[in-house]
Structures are given as structure tokens and as C-alpha cells.
Amino acid sequence: MGISSSSSSFTCWIMLVLLVLTPASFAPQAEARAFFVFGDSLVDNGNNNYLATTARADAPPYGIDTPTHRATGRFSNGLNIPDLISEAIGSEPTQPYLSPALTGERLLVGANFASAGIGILNDTGVQFLNIIRIYEQLQYFQQYQQRVSTLIGAEQTQRLVNEALVLMTLGGNDFVNNYYLIPFSARSRQFSLPNYVVYLISEYREILTRVYELGARRVLVTGTGPLGCVPAERAMRGRNGECSIELQRATGLFNPQLVQMLNRLNREIGSDIFIAVNANEMSLDFVTNPQAYGFVTSQVACCGQGPYNGIGLCTAASNLCPNRDIYAFWDPFHPTEKANRIIVQRILTGSNKYMNPMNLSTIMLLDSRT
Ligand SMILES: *[C@@H]1O[C@H](CO)[C@@H](O)[C@H](O)[C@H]1NC(C)=O
Ligand SMILES: *[C@@H]1O[C@H](CO)[C@@H](O)[C@H](O)[C@H]1NC(C)=O
Numbered sequence: 001m002g003i004s005s006s007s008s009s010f011t012c013w014i015m016l017v018l019l020v021l022t023p024a025s026f027a028p029q030a031e032a033r034a035f036f037v038f039g040d041s042l043v044d045n046g047n048n049n050y051l052a053t054t055a056r057a058d059a060p061p062y063g064i065d066t067p068t069h070r071a072t073g074r075f076s077n078g079l080n081i082p083d084l085i086s087e088a089i090g091s092e093p094t095q096p097y098l099s100p101a102l103t104g105e106r107l108l109v110g111a112n113f114a115s116a117g118i119g120i121l122n123d124t125g126v127q128f129l130n131i132i133r134i135y136e137q138l139q140y141f142q143q144y145q146q147r148v149s150t151l152i153g154a155e156q157t158q159r160l161v162n163e164a165l166v167l168m169t170l171g172g173n174d175f176v177n178n179y180y181l182i183p184f185s186a187r188s189r190q191f192s193l194p195n196y197v198v199y200l201i202s203e204y205r206e207i208l209t210r211v212y213e214l215g216a217r218r219v220l221v222t223g224t225g226p227l228g229c230v231p232a233e234r235a236m237r238g239r240n241g242e243c244s245i246e247l248q249r250a251t252g253l254f255n256p257q258l259v260q261m262l263n264r265l266n267r268e269i270g271s272d273i274f275i276a277v278n279a280n281e282m283s284l285d286f287v288t289n290p291q292a293y294g295f296v297t298s299q300v301a302c303c304g305q306g307p308y309n310g311i312g313l314c315t316a317a318s319n320l321c322p323n324r325d326i327y328a329f330w331d332p333f334h335p336t337e338k339a340n341r342i343i344v345q346r347i348l349t350g351s352n353k354y355m356n357p358m359n360l361s362t363i364m365l366l367d368s369r370t
Helices: 005-021 082-090 102-109 134-152 155-164 172-179 186-190 193-213 230-235 245-269 279-288 337-351 360-368
Strands: 035-039 110-112 165-169 217-220 275-277
Touching: 035 082, 035 134, 082 165, 082 172, 082 337, 102 110, 102 134, 110 134, 110 155, 134 155, 134 217, 165 193, 165 275, 172 186, 172 193, 172 245, 245 275, 275 360, 279 337
Parallel strands: 035 110, 035 165, 165 217, 217 275
Antiparallel strands: none
16 A cells, blocks of 8 residues: 555656656655545535536535635535545645546545535435436446556556545435435335434445446545534434434434444445544534533524524525634535534544544554555
């Protein structure tokens, strides 16, 4: 996994040759570790802006706390989890794969394939029409590898992918935008909740197996956060603003089975490829004790309307809190940048309660050795 100094000088040499021989110039990127992101709105950083879908964050006040104060497609007031992971590993933020700006040497930083609204299942998020479902994200990943091969050759591309960090965030929408989307949904008539979770986990295993086949060797797999405690579910299903019992039950079934599945996959492969990120524990800390983290509330979203600002979308017409740093939730479903920072800090240095079998600091240390 590691980059030895002799092979990295070899990479520099290759880069130098490319620099001389090819019309487009490539800066030496030997030390930077590529980063690939797959999943839903928690990690989409703008792909849906390029699609005909209603699931997008391309209008104010999204992005209000970015340097330009402009909406980027991230479902956040500022940075999201992948941005902060890039920051932590010393890389440039990944570009949305559909961005026309993602060409040439920028490709070597990695890419973000995520698309708001999608889930593990192909039928999750159908109401959003044109979104990039997970198998399509993986097809794009294959296409990405072909594009990079024309720049640096097949062997170097394989190495770049093998040495990359991958983030996979799926599952929340399979409950919120599928099973529980409407009363008596097709999936809820087909499956009891426990059986639905078993089905989701088996489908997720197929997806992760495919990610491994495509060359990924370090994959952070996030479980769901406390789905029932987001402002939207408190408003729509919770009694007196409490967390929704059904969605908390779903969270409680899904997350431990995900960890078991990842452990099994690692055992079968014989290596710690898949790292479980316990997003539920990470978020529960500030959801149950917001004051300890500098938040005035974890019940009310900063941007929205209705009870807990949990109804409908966050738009220019919504209520908007003046200080986003004292809210855990930015909109009815998504954390603020401040909350994302707490999560990423746990990803980096968290104990086994948060990161199984190891945190990102340990991964970085292991992978930097030959
Ligand atoms: C989802 O779609 C992909 C690609 O279209 C297909 O390979 C896969 O079998 C589908 N999954 C299910 C459960 O139908
Ligand atoms: C990361 O995980 C390792 C191993 O579990 C642990 O020893 C360490 O304290 C954690 N934190 C940091 C900062 O590495």
C-alpha cells in the first residue's frame, strides 16, 4: 500500500517525462493520495447541479459560509464531510465527476461521484428522477480509470486507485426516501423492517464487492446517522419533537449489521479493506448533548420552516439562523459544517467506538509505510 521513496522518485521521473512529452502539462503528484467519493447528499459536492433533478443544493442560502457565499451543490452551509477529509489528508478537495473542470492533472486528485437522493437500492429516490444511482457511479469510476490511463498509463492508474482513499456513504435514503417515504410504500409491503435491513445489507455487500473489484483497497464505509433525530423526522413523525421511533429502530438494525458485514468481507479478503465509520455514535454525541459541543440546539434546523424548521426544503424564503456555528443541523436533513467538523475529527482520531477496525490517522500511518 505504501509509497516507498524509490518508487515515488520513479513516479516523479515518469511525471517529468510526461511533462516534457505531452502537450498538457502535469505537475508531479507523486505524494498526494487520490480520494474517491461515492454516495448520497451527505457527500455530493455538486454532481446533481449537472442533472435534471429536484435533489440539488445550487441556490442560496446553501453555501452561505463559503468564501464566495455561493451555493456549490453541497448540502451544507459550507464544507461537507469529503471536503474536510481532503483537508485532513492534505489534498485538494475532490471535484464533482460531472464537472467540465475535472480534466488533466486535476483527475489525479481523485473525483467525487456522489449524487443526492440515491441509495443502496436502484428504486430509492425514484421521485428525484435523474440522479446517478450507485451502479452508475461505479461505471463512471471505471470510465475515470480509462481517462486517467490515457494520461499516466494503465499501470500507474492501477496504482493510483489501489493507494487511494475511498469514502462510501449510503443507506439513509433507503429508509427516508424509500421504505418510509409514503405510508404503505411498495418496499414496506414487501418486507418487514428487519427483513428489509437484511436485504439492504446483502445488496450493499454486492456494491462493496464491486468497489473492491474496481481496485479500491481502503474504503471508509459510513453507517447512517440517527435518522429519526433529524429535524425533518422530529417534525413529521416525532411526538413533541422527540426522535422518530420507527426511524431510530431502522438505524438500530442497520448499523450493527453493516459492521458485521464489513468484518466478514475483510475476513474473506484477508485484509482490512473496509473501515466502518460509526456515524450514528459520532452524531449522537452532539445530538443528545448539543451544549457540550457549542450548539444551542440539535432539534431545530438553521434553515427551513414549520416545526423545528423541519418541513420542506431550505430555500431563500425559509427561516435562516444568523449564526450557523451554533446549530447542529443546517437544513431538515443535513449537518452544518461545524457538525461535519466534529464528525471528521472522530473519523481521524476516534477510538474503536467510532472507527472499526481503525481510525484514519492509523490508516494514514500504516499506508505511508512500505
Ligand atoms: C441495480 O441496477 C444495476 C445496474 O443497472 C444492476 O446490475 C443490479 O442488478 C440492480 N440491482 C437490483 C437489486 O436489481
Ligand atoms: C486512533 O486509533 C488508534 C488505534 O485504535 C488509537 O490508539 C489512537 O489513540 C486513535 N487516535 C489517534 C489520534 O491516533
